Amino acid sequence: xxxxxxxxxxxxxxxxxxxxxxxxxxxxxxxxxxxxxxxxxxxxxxxxxxxxxxxxxxxxxxxxxxxxxxxxxxxxxxxxxxxxxxxxxxxxxxxxxxxxxxxxxxxxxxxxxxxxxxxxxxxxxxxxxxxxxxxxxxxxxxxxxxxxxxxxxxxxxxxxxxxxxxxxxxxxxxxxxxxxxxxxxxxxxxxxxxxxxxxxxxxxxxxxxxxxxxxxxxxxxxxxxxxxxxxxxxxxxxxxxxxxxxxxxxxxxxxxxxxxxxxxxxxxxxxxxxxxxxxxxxxxxxxxxxxxxxxxxxxxx
Ligand SMILES: NC(=[NH2+])NCCC[C@H](N)C(=O)O
Ligand SMILES: [Mn+2]
Ligand SMILES: [Mn+2]
Numbered sequence: 001x002x003x004x005x006x007x008x009x010x011x012x013x014x015x016x017x018x019x020x021x022x023x024x025x026x027x028x029x030x031x032x033x034x035x036x037x038x039x040x041x042x043x044x045x046x047x048x049x050x051x052x053x054x055x056x057x058x059x060x061x062x063x064x065x066x067x068x069x070x071x072x073x074x075x076x077x078x079x080x081x082x083x084x085x086x087x088x089x090x091x092x093x094x095x096x097x098x099x100x101x102x103x104x105x106x107x108x109x110x111x112x113x114x115x116x117x118x119x120x121x122x123x124x125x126x127x128x129x130x131x132x133x134x135x136x137x138x139x140x141x142x143x144x145x146x147x148x149x150x151x152x153x154x155x156x157x158x159x160x161x162x163x164x165x166x167x168x169x170x171x172x173x174x175x176x177x178x179x180x181x182x183x184x185x186x187x188x189x190x191x192x193x194x195x196x197x198x199x200x201x202x203x204x205x206x207x208x209x210x211x212x213x214x215x216x217x218x219x220x221x222x223x224x225x226x227x228x229x230x231x232x233x234x235x236x237x238x239x240x241x242x243x244x245x246x247x248x249x250x251x252x253x254x255x256x257x258x259x260x261x262x263x264x265x266x267x268x269x270x271x272x273x274x275x276x277x278x279x280x281x282x283x284x285x286x287x288x289x290x291x292x293x294x295x296x297x298x299x300x301x
Contacts, residue, residue: 001043001093001118001261001264001266001295001296001297002060003025003091003092003093003267003284004042004043004044005043005044005046005091005092005093006038006043006044006045006046006092006093006095006296007045007046007047007060007087007090007092007093007094007095008030008034008035008045008046008047008048008095008254009048009050009051009080009084009087009094009095009096009097010026010027010029010030010047010048010049010050010051010097010098010099010221010229010260011026011051011076011085011096011097011098011099011103011106012024012025012026012027012050012051012053012103013051013053013060013073013076013098013099013100013103014100015053015055015056015066015068015069015072015073015076015100015102015140016068016069016073016100016101016102016103016139016140016141017100017102017137017140017141017142017241017242018068018137018139019241019275019277019278020097020243020277021241021275021277021278022099022100022241022274022275023053024105024261024275024276024277025097025098025099025272025273025274025275025276025285026050026097026098026099027276028239028274028276028279028282028284028285029271029274029285029288029289030047030097030099031215031282031285031287032282032285032288032289033286033289034095034097034289034292035047035279036183037292037293037296037298038095038292038293041293041296041297041298043296046092048083048087049110049120049152049282051076051080051083052076052079052080052120053072053076054072054075054076055072056069056072056211058233059174063138065132065153066132066133066135066138067132067138067140067153068137068138068139068140069140070140070153070155070156071155072190073102073105073140073156073161074153074155074156076103076106077102077103077105077106077109077156077159078106078159078160078254079106080096080103080106080107080110081105081106081107081109081110081159081160082160083109083110084096084107084109084110084111084199084268085109085110085111085113085114085160085179087110088110088114088268089114089177093176093267093269094107094110094111094268094269095268095269095270095271095292096268096269096270096271096272097270097271097272097274098270098272098273098274099140099272099273100137100141100241100273101124101128101144101226101228101272101273102140102141102143102144103144103270103272104128104144104145104148104226104270104272105140105143105144105147105148105156105159106159106268107224107226107268108144108148108153108165108166108224108226109148109159109160109165110160111224111267111268112148112165112166113160113162113165113223114222115220115221115222115267116221117149117167117170117219117220117221117222118166118170118173118221118222118223118224118267119170119171119216119219119220119222119223119265120145120148120166120170120171120172120219120223120224120226121142121172121174121212121216121223121224121226121260122145122171122172122173122174122226122228123174123175123225123226123227123228123248123256124173124174124175124176124226124227124230124231125175125176125177125178125228125230125231125242125243125244125247126142126178126179126228126230126242126244127173127176127179127180127183127186127187127194128141128142128143128145128146128228129143129145129146129149129179129182129183129186129187129192129207130138130142130143130145130146130180130182130183131143131146131151131152131182132152132153133182134180134181134183134186135180135182136180140156141273142180143156145171146164146186147230148165149164149165149166149168149190150163150164150165151186156193168190168191168192169192169193169219170216170219170220171192171193172193172194172195172212172215172216173187173193173194173195174195174200174208174212174231174248174256175195175196175197175200175231175232175242175247176194176196177196177197177246177247178242178244181221182196193215195208195211195212196213197246197247197248200248200252205248205252205255205256206255206259208256208287209255209256209259210259213260213263213265216265217263217265220265222267222268223265223266223267224241224266224267224268224269224270225260225268225269225270225295226265226269226270226272227270227271227272227288227291228240228249228272228273229271229272229273229274229284229287230242230243230244230273230284230290231247231248231253232247232248232249232250232253232287233245233246233247233248233249233250234247236249236250237250237283237284238278238279238280238283238284238289239271239275239276239277239278239279239282239283239284239285240274240275240278240282240284241273241275241278242273251286253291254290254291254294257291257292257294257295258294258299260295261294261295261296261297266295269292269295271288271291271292275290277280
């Protein structure tokens with residue numbers, strides 16, 4: 001990592017989906033030792049604390065137009081976008097801790113305005129490419145990538161007043177194994193590059209990441225890593241709200257992070273969907289911190 005100054009931003013957001021507890025993800029990740037791990041690698045760390053997420057009053061949770069808790073999710077993401085924007089302006093690397101994946105709406109809004117051609121690596125079992133029209137659940141955590149392409153409700157697509165945030169050809173999805181029909185159509189229509197589990201099994205993670213690096217290197221001026229812990233197999237990372245069997249292994253994931261670290265191409269990152277209530281002794285948060293260590297250059301020799 002070129003930038004030695006890192007700002008940690010916690011986002012205790014659980015309103016983008018139905019399972020409570022993922023709002024405690026930032027605490028669980030801090031408790032698993034994120035600051036100590038990065039400090040040991042000689043990064044200068046600043047912890048900006050948590051973004052304020054307002055809670056709908058009891059019984060007032062809303063599913064309006066197939067968008068659950070739209071106003072709280074939009075407000076939280078506006079605050080996050082501003083914080084991330086200021087962090088990059090200050091010349092620091094934003095490391096965002098979730099929270100459910102709806103927070104990628106705010107983080108990318110804050111990041112993408114600093115780049116002409118921001119690349120995005122979406123490490124996830126899911127595509128998160130739904131809109132209210134295609135979503136089977138109304139959960140906004142299944143929509144952030146579509147929102148960043150400028151598709152979806154204005155309150156989400158227009159955060160910080162510009163859209164789209166990302167170009168479809170600058171996105172690579174890795175680890176997909178659960179895609180809804182509307183998402184598959186969008187992937188075809190926009191020509192989004194996807195390495196499903198089929199490709200990972202077929203050519204191996206090493207070849208996948210080499211291809212991803214070559215692909216993004218020639219077309220982007222910065223790369224954001226959005227890592228959903230459910231991209232990993234639930235046997236390894238059980239503390240997630242929407243687990244899907246047959247996922248990326250712990251070892252494949254470390255290899256991916258190490259190969260990315262060697263290229264110095266990652267300019268911002270977020271680790272999301274850690275839900276300590278569903279976890280086993282904080283294992284998933286510990287894995288998240290381990291992966292951050294590899295991403296930030298930890299080596300055995
Ligand atoms: N970030 C996530 N874990 N997303 C899961 C999304 C699941 C499903 N595709 C939905 O839209 O409801
Ligand atoms: Mn997911
Ligand atoms: Mn996701």
